[in-house]
Amino acid sequence: MDAFSMGLIAAMGALATVAGASEDIESDVGSQSNPNSQVQLAAQVGNPHRIYNKAISGEPPANALWAATAAMVAYTLITAFQMPALFALVAGASVAALFNGVFSMSAYFGRNSSQRRFNQWVYLDIVRYTTPSIMAHAWITSFCIATISYIMVYMLPIPHPFPMPIIALIWGLAVGAIGSSVGDIHYGGEREFQNRQFGCGLNTMLSGQIVRKAEAGLRNSIDNAWFCTKFGGPATGMGFGLTVFLDNWRTTVFDPVTQASLAIAMGIFFIIVMVVYNLYIEKSARRKYGPYPEYKGDIAA
């Protein structure tokens, strides 16, 4: 372990945290992934809305595409045209953001126009001012992930054997999986349904009854991003940052050639700590919130 590689690991952790946060907010502005099922359903149960609707695919494959595109363009520019790494990564992320914009707009037009029979409109102003915001967040995500891949391949003392685009593809899949597992709960479980009783999941009877009015005027996806930035985005960032940082930290502190078993033992230690922390959260939530008063069964709380 030397100070330089430790600094690189810290930078990777920081970049991953930013990537996780921006990935989640990108999926909230654009309304992608699982909670979008309610946005899609809303118009069909008689609630036309002004929320962006772009379920291009699941978040992991979508983000794998953006990240791998950015890394591939950057890799080509670095190896074939000898461009400076930073400019190449910026150019790669810009290409990925353009891809994202094309997919987002076609998804919005396609999905909303197919719901014409439910009185759902295509709002051109929504397309005009939400799409750049989605693209900007996709730019941040793909830039951060392509940079992480660059550091892993070209800068760490023991370079990773995979080429940059494949590492970016895998980290893109991982960040999408974390974003759709963590941040989307804040958007789907909390922001879309603020009209129900707090402290429980969504009752099945309320499916499709999403909140359509904002503090002033009609709610749109920019309002949702503002809300999810407060907790869902940072929590996703923590999740992805922890994954990248802890996974690389243990093989940097312990030399993988001579102390491989210590690196693995350290990983197992991290996993055990996580189990204990989750148990603590479970216990404290049960103690603070208590059982639901509507429960009528025999099993004691």
Added chain:
Amino acid sequence: MNFDINTIVYILEILVGGLLVGIGVHFVPVGGAPAAMAQATGIGTGTVQLAAGSGLTGLLAAGFMMSVTDNLWLILASGAVGAGIMMGSTMLTGSWIYAYAVGAPFASAKVNYDPITGFSQPPYVAPGTVGQGIPTICFVSGLIGGMMGGLGGAMIYYPLYLINGNAALSAMFAIGIFLVNAVIASWNIQGTIEGFHDPKFKKWPFAFRACAIASILLALAAVLITGGA
């Protein structure tokens, strides 16, 4: 290429890796879209997506380890631990959202008492839902599943790298074989499962057979590709 005893060993290793992925997916507690609305227990995403996210993070760790050592056990353990870290941090941060943003206690609707902690579950299931959050039993089950996925990914990558000596090609093939097995297992559990305590888990022999057939076919194709890139 020469079709010798080593090739058969490689095929068997890929088969075991594919089976580990297929069975591992059954352990991962995913609730799909309903879980994203805190309407069902588990992680609010799709089975394949989460399994792929964790298993391939394990593949990154295993690939890195394989570049510095050729000890099979270290490579496999590294893959499993890498996947376990990703799965653990995902479920942990997901728990923050369930506990502190949605404000719901964790409960499973499939069992009356958590088999690990002994906590009662039905009083904490919100009306109109089938549980929410990630109770300890689901967390442990998810870690087992994620680590099996990472182990399987490493087990597929190892023989492929020995055959063609090209990390990129082996990684792409490992990702492909991984995804095929994860999708087959996902069909078997119809998209959602709570973990090894879920009654759906008893259906694993069907996935075992299907994954075995798919992995054998993929392994036959994979060992024939000896590189060239």
